[in-house]
Amino acid sequence: MKNFALLNARTLDEAVSSLGTDWNEAAVMSGGTDLIGSMKRYIQTPEKVVNLKTVSGLEEIRSENENIVIGAETKIAHVASDSKVSEHLTALSMAAGNVASPQIRNMGTISGNICQRPRCWYYRDTEVPCMKKGGIRCYAVAGVNTYHAIYGGGPCHIVHPSDTAVALSAFDTTLTIVDKYGTKDVPFSEFFVLPEEDASRENILKPFQVISKITVKAPGDNVKSTFIKVQEREAWDFAVASVALSMKMEGTACREASVILGAAAPIPWRSEAAENELTGKNITETVAVAAGRAAVADSTPMTDNKYKVELFTNIVKRAVTELV
Amino acid sequence: MPGSRSDDKNGYDGVSRRSFLKGMGTGVVSTTVIPAVASAKDKIDRISQSSEGITSANITLNINGNDHRVNVESRTTLVSVLRNKLELTGTKIGCNNGECGACTVLLDGKPVYSCMMLAMDAAGRQITTIEGIADGGELNDVQKSFIENDAMQCGFCIPGQVISATALVSEGGNPGEKEIRKAMSGNLCRCGAYPHIFKAVANAAGKGGR
């Protein structure tokens, strides 16, 4: 790892005023498990690292009016074990509880988890000058793309690695972003960007911005949610495919649905087609199957990941069936 | 978790009164390190006020109840300090990338990967390594159970396994099979001694632990 200047910010003001306008000038460190890994592999070599762990007041989960507010520095383990989260935001609790390993959950934070860089093995190899690192080519296209995108890919074909981002996308979630000019709230759905917009980043954060909190509107009692993650091992693994589903129910009828696919696309991928199959329907096995099919109807798999199409069909169906 | 850290949260101003007294009480100060002076507000704290940050500094790490004063670079990981500067080599490096668990230590009582943590970030926290996991001079219940159940083969991952198991057992309660497996899932054992490790942890947890 290249050495850097560490700045232990005490306040958000201090943090944002220490950041620069270039990614290589300063990096934000939250839990650090992703950043340190990237720095060890020389994928990121910032001159300065601004530590948010030392900012007080960012590690909390509280109820505020109808909302559940999660401080940016809240540990993933805390999110997973919090009773408000498990009661109202079940999918998020499930997603957080299955991130990586207990040690990572004790170190990693919720904001770090949603801002982590992709796990594409071409991106993670310093010697491969891929598009995300400023090169001209996505090596996954002609390479081994078993774990790559079936939606939203091109020109770069990563999948977004975060489980909690998938779960948060299934709710009415707002991010609070802070920079030296002030504070703004951004709907979670507007946070992520596709590679066609900017292949070098996964979200709209600028080098001089940090997330301060995540606000989730607590859904009513008639809303239920779940999260399913397919992984080759029950620990450590990033999702091969995942789905977060929330449904507002009236008896057996679904009034509203959110279907978010994880590890499907470079961002958490909302499937409106699947949502449409569910909304206004009496949820039956047939409806669940239809939602599963709809979820992948216009996907564009690559050479090695056609199985993901089947996988998403299956897990969307299972999520729907399990929820009712 | 909020409130669980020691009072000197920023971590760099020497040692807290509490940990200082504790260190004095045990009277154990490794000869390889210089004990911290409680009154000195140290260098790193002052420099970090500027927006430039610091590239190296003297910090105080509280390890197994003793304060250790070390000079580190910003990039220096906790495991590097433990093994190379303090010669606490019970903590192992298997992957150096947060993917195996051999470097697991307790940070304020919770298992973390010391290879993925900057030493500077550990300053002012309570660090427990395998060398300090025993109860005083006596092996803890987890260690005893690992021995009785032959929960090890080559042993290289075992310090990390014992740390994770001790954290689980210390929580009390009566963890079921799934909870034990989940709590131990961040520690790889290539020898595959898992059935015996599982048994050892279950037995230790069943005793109520400490």
Added chain:
Amino acid sequence: MNEYRRFPRRIKTVVESEGDHHIIEIELPEHEAEVLPQQEKLNVIGHEIPRREAVEKVTGSAKYTGDYRPQGLIYGKLVRSSKASALIREVDLSEAEKMPGVKAVLSLSRDRVNYVGDVLGAVAAETEEQAEDAVRAVRVVYEEERFVVNMDRAMRENAPKVLGQENLGRPVEFTRGDIQSGFNQADEILEGEFKTQIEIHNPIEPSTSMAIWGADEILIYDATQTIDITQEWVIRILKSIFPDEDISDNNLRLRMDYLGGGFGCKIGPCGLETIAARLSKTTNSPVLIALSREENSLDQGNRPDSYQKLKIGAKRTGELTAIELEGYSSVGAASRGSDNLSPAAREMYKCPNVQLKYQGVFLNAGRSRACRGPGHPQAFFAFESLLDDLAEKIDMDPLDFRIKNYAEKSDGDTGRPYSSKGLMECYEKGAEAIGWSNRNQTAGDYAGDKKRGIGMSSLVWTGGAGVPGSVVEVDLFKDGKVNIRSGVQEIGTGTMTIMAQVAAEDLGIDIDDVNVQIGDSNYPPGCPSYGSLATASITPSVRNAIIETLRKLYPVVARRYRVSEDKLESANGVIRVKENPSRGMHYRDAIKNVSESKITGSGRRGPNPRDYVGYTFGAHFCEVEIDIITGRTKVLKYVAAHDSGRIINPLTCRNQVHGAIIQGIGYSLTEQRIMDNRTGRMTNPNFLDYRILPITEAPEIDVIFSSTIDPVLNSLGVKGIGEPPRIGVAGCVANAIYNASGIRVTHLPITPEKMINGLKTRKEGSS
């Protein structure tokens, strides 16, 4: 010169090593210990005794090679190729040399590199971080050449020639009987193509060496499975580099207290020993080199992959009539032979007509190395899979089919008799433990989203008899305590503990009175820790050494009972008159009558019997559950029934069986090296994408040891256990998956991807 290296009374004997057989000359022991009684319960041997180093291991005080911190220690790091194939135009170390803390730089003067990770040079610096900085400051000018990193492409006609010759190595061929007439006799013939992946050994301790080049001694701490072999090689290499230096086993000492796993990748030198030694000589400081996980993945060996075309013929009544195998395994950028793909086809079952041919394929990638049961897991995955399909075809129970072709003698019932074979007992007990009769009578005939099925595999490890030659030295002290000493390794199998058990048994003392000293080339030569040979090699040596040492007290006892020494014998530490065993005294009493403070003696292990083949056997059974929604397979229960002769310590032995099975499940379901054709680089040289199993994936494992005690191999009746339980797993899991789902996966690992694709094909086929 280590005095035990002289072999005055020599005899030729056959030894097996990692599946290969060699004839070597060995020295005969002076006296052989009596064969231990078969049935009688022994005092220490056969008891579950926690390993003696357990306290050190749970407190972190056990020292591994990377844990020593001598005064002035500096850290070495290697400069490696980032290209898969290139001519080296320049290695510019000048910038690196000027970096902070750098003490030495070293160029290996390579003119070409053949794989990513190939070593070009090294640096040494005061801290690990500085050494890494210096490596990054080295400028290498490559002239890149075409490369090939996957076997299918390397076998193409226009493939780049990895070693400047054809990419196919010399084939190994074997023929028994007449293959054509064998197939003519068959009622059913099945053919199949099977692929297995490259497995990385990945011990959690990466390869590590530390060298201290002193005036009187070159001391090397090394993570090695073979202290003696590695020492020999290191001396040879260093002598070639420093012809004027006096380097021999008089002054080059290799040490290792504990080894953090090996599984084959730490056999012989890892390459770091001599580099650390050179850096230490230059800098006059101790130098430690510990590899990163990535380096270990690229450059410390692997189990080669395989492509096997297999054809088996059988009569409707179940007799095998012919077996034909054509196999390939990629061995990396080294002129190595293929792994031995023959054992299932040639050895396991009675079959008169067999024809085999297999060969290595060269690649621009790190070389293959022996990996736990070399060749065997690959061979048994293919063979046992096709055998199950054939059983279905002739409508015979797979277990009955195997029993029908039970071989009483080696070489498919055509060779020398086995020293012992307890496999029938393993079949019976294993089948009962798994509930064999509960398996799906029709494959895939299991309702619901989670399909369950049961499968099995036989296995033979074509070794396990141990090797002669290892020497043990014994000190008997006046207080009755004992040292036993040999240059063997503690790799995690509990070698020290079983040595102590055997010594305590034969000396009639408490095991805590036995001190075991190992891990030093200054000790008498031990045996390697590989090939499932350590137990059957070293424990007979312990026994013979005790005999020889006790004989030094015979004069005392002979005087006491007024008999000549040749009338005496020893048993459980008592030296007694053969014809009147009540007249005797324990060595603790005898030793009081000698003037020396201790009595030291040594003994060595004798040859293996000529007329028998000493192999180990087992039968594996498992139950799996496949989630057809996610494609994920979980092994729920595993039964491993083994004939490994007498089990000295069931506690540590069972542990080893567990581990082999869990590794084998990883090999079956998740582990694989993935090479990128465009960049020539490994995509997954880490633990995240190379998936070793965590505890969540460990099934319930039932270990059964057969009652066999080998009557002829050695005085304890022991055989090896390390590799055998790795061998049957992939075939067993694949057969259970077939039984559960009706899907025959012929390409390891059996990932969700393959199951989802298989399920889809099956669904489409049936609708």
